[in-house]
Amino acid sequence: MQQPEQRDEVEMLSLMLLIRRFEERASQQYQAQKIGGFCHLYIGQEAVVCGAVAAARPDDYLITAYRDHAHALARGTSADACMAELFGKATGCSHGLGGSMHYFDREHHMYGGHAIVGAHVPLGVGLAFASKYRDEDRVTLCFFGDGAINQGGFHEALNLAALYKLPIIFVCENNLFAMGTSVERSTALKEIVERAEGYEIPGAVIDGMNFREVRDALAKIIDGIRKDPHPAFAEIRTYRYRGHSMSDPASYRTKEQLEKYRLDDPITRLRAQLTREEKLSNEQFDKMDKQAKETALASVKFAEESPEPPLEKLYDYTYVNGASA
């Protein structure tokens, strides 16, 4: 009875490790100036997207903001394609044209990677609209941060989703800071989840450092949406260990706060749960971690050896040819 769930959880722990080791490697490569532009790390938040992906179907639509490396990896985009994108290479998941903030992977139903805060929330509503229009039972998972909830487009999107009863879950990854501005300094409401009430959208608050809680809570919500299309809202409380981006020393928060969350690390927590239940040995964990580190390191080699997008194709992505048949 417990067998499939056990396997899944170990697999998901392995995925969380891959995300963490990938981003540690990306951070190192950024400092070595192999990666340009902005680079926003997800380290500390891994349980959120992994819990969500474990709760959803692989063909459910997923769309997110600019802190998107983990969302692609969780969906099944290879570490090679993710690292190559950071290097701006043709083998990247957006062929080197998107960069860190614009990961896309049609095959794995990853619809970006969107870098204007809040602007992709209406797009997520559009994905859900398409599901309903076509009478499909896909659910849209629309991720955004606590910084997005004060943008006008966010409110318009919630209202439209409620009005049209669209199958979408708005996943607010509340990591307490919009860049350097804390939630208390940005948001008049004390509880973010109350934003949903204004649109008669059911809301839930979930501990984002606990993989099992994220997965179980979202599974229940997604199941409900699939049976009867409607929007739902989940405020998932989490924390990023690193700054907003690579250039941010995060001096706006205290060492004590960071330490408190580090002690509650989502990977450590799931590992402890599995170990306690004798579903995972230390050897197994070490092996998985070693594997994650090797995959991340190999992705750097892959990215380095990959070709640049060809200059002669510069104009090939502005328009597509043709029309509907």
Next chain:
Amino acid sequence: MREITYRQALNEALAEELARDPDVFLMGEEVAEYNGAYKVSQGLLERFGPRRIIDTPISENGFAGLGIGAAMVGLRPIIEFMTFSFSLVAFDQVVNNAPNMLTMSGGQFNIPITFRGPNGPAHQLGATHSHATECLFANIPGLKICTPATPRDAKGLLKTAIRDNNPVLVLEVELLYSSKGLVEEEDVDLLIPLGEAEVKREGGDVTIICYAQTVPLALATAERLEEEEEISAEVLDLRSIKPLDLEAILKSVSKTHRVVIVEQDRPFCGVGAEVSYRIQKEMFDGLDAPILRVAQEDVPMPYNERLEKAVLPSAEKLIAAVKKVCYT
């Protein structure tokens, strides 16, 4: 051919494309139950039902974005802006999301969406409701822009826009909705390619380049020029701003050697600035006079009727410019 209004032509284009392709839907403020703020979508709700003709709240950013998201997975939305002055509220969606997606995704996601509605000054609507947005959007790679001035062009261009696999803006003219013109019979699948200008009047002395609401102005003025000044003006309707039909422009100018551009937008970085740059770059030696432009005055649109008239291109301004390039 039969005579129908510009409004009816647009309505037919919408109905034909909705009937042809189940992935096409129309969304916007007042498009369904109200039958359209300008009655362009008259009868469509009744014929196609609320699944495909969808009223929205006043949330341009929200429903423009919704359309783009739906287009990512292959639907073909027609998003109506009650006026393109309101598209400015959705500027980020139209400028940042629709045209960038194909590049940002390395070619994985094209956005087959049509944004349509009236654009440009109408009559005494004041500064906020009188924007001619074509020059703002023309600066953005990834967008296509057409500006029909006749019922025939309205029908043919809108149908082509809906079938195009890229984001296309169909900038209509409020003041022309009730104007009439000849259009092919209903059983003809009228498609006019984007990026093809049309000579609306042949002439030999000067080329008047125009689009949208300056087309009827140019045509009427050309008649006056013929009668009053014995100047034979060729009237070239761009029909599409992007892609721009440079070939047709150069062909006409190589015949007349004199150009006046009459445009409905503002002069600074306006459409005419780009067109005149292209002409002088390609055929500087073929010009007998500097290219002149007649655009709006560079001020926010005043409400007062007399002042509004002073801001807009007029027959008098156009005649003066033509006479100047003809040295008469």
